[in-house]
Amino acid sequence: MAQMTTAADAWVRRFHPSRDPRWRLACFAHAGGAASTYHRLSARLGPSVEVLSMQYPGRHDRRADPFLTDVRSMADQAHRALLSRTGPQQRPLALFGHSMGATVAFEVALRMEAEGLSPTHLFVSGRRAPSTYRDERVRLRDDNGLVDEIIELGGTQPEVLADEALRQMILPVVRNDYTAIETYRCLPGAVLRRTPVTALVGDSDPKATLDEVRTWADHTRAAFALRVFEDSGHFYLDDREDEVVDLVTGTLRADRAVPAS
Template identity: 40%
Template sequence: MTRGNWLRSFREPMDASVRLVCFPHAGGAASAYFKLAQQLPPQIHVLSVQYPGREDRWAEPRAARLSSLAEAVAEELDRHPGPYALFGHSMGAVVAYETARRIEAGGGGARLGELFVSAHLPPSDLHGARTAVRLGEPELRRRLSLLGGTGHAVLSDPDLAELYLPILKADYAALNAYTWVPGDRLRTPLTVLAGAADPLVRPAQTYGWRDLTDGPFDQHVFPGGHFYLHEALPAVARLLSTRLTALSSGTGRQTGAPS
């Protein structure tokens, strides 16, 4: 099932009362959230964002700016009233955050209930804390080897690597070009997820996300590295299921409440 050109669904919703919109990591595609969708109960409809230039959008130009991704997804969500929650992993955390900002600023049809950000520094800290990723193939291969995950596994197949590396390079170029613009804090509740052994983002570095929302904030650390989602998937699914079930019943954390 396809919603517009941006959202993919892996199963038909059965009386779904809340939607979880998931944003992939650099080099990732909508299918990265297939297993998560299977772990969540049917009343939670998982919609995965399909960035251009991969999978069924292979022929489209890849995005040069993360802001253009956020603008397009926010526009799409405004046509499908919520409640919604957003979940973004790694680069997807930044795109999800920027989408949340646009939803709140736009005042359209989308009703945002919670933002989940995973395995990424707060965007407000990037300028001083992140060194731009070099985009040559040797550097990208070394980075994938460090981080693990499916991208690293793909490199063992030369044909797949030839397809995958240009996608990854384009995503990192967009991430390197991203600059956080100060503005209003979110009103949406914000939850940070992190891997205890992430070699790229230490859990303590993610706590600064609390300064980007006036809503409730908390942090959850799971065993594993940058792609802890693979090994900790059942625990992550339990957390999301609890939060989203509460959101659908109207008993979720209140937007704009003190943190």
């Protein structure tokens, strides 16, 4: 009999499984990104932190699965996939999201709190707070305009986008995800009650000013911290991985040392 594929099987990639991790960290990629975005970080954080890298549909090994065109649908499905990883018998689960992934992770954290199973921490990277708004319409550009956006942010090498076959593979994914994040609107009262938040951002990120990132403090009633990476842009993680690893592990240890209220 064929084995049934579960929601967790579809969504969760464990590149470096750990037999006895102290924490699990669910990671959500940027617009156009995939689970493989966090392969290197997964290796660096293990074995004490086991990374659960979330695979959005419509890319890589999920290429045949229909896109999800809005952030809340992404969060709904990712939350259901993580339910089996959350609970009193499971390791503490934290969330990390970069750019669009930060907003998806925030929405997942809201759903987890509604279930009474709060994440131990939420790390939001390279993304302004949900309640800040810019009228961005990158999704409406032609293909060349979309390529210009990708190159400006520095997430993909220009020579990759010069290959027509690769462009045809990449651009529909990017356009879908830009549609999801650009049409997202934060609901009034969307505030975490028990989940601490740490925001990470490059000081020259064109997608998030420091004031916009500081506004994440308004979205949690727990602790808030801000880490700014100097001389860094939107994809600061590529060059500042050592510091990010130290920040994540140090924060998780500190959270564990604080008695539950």
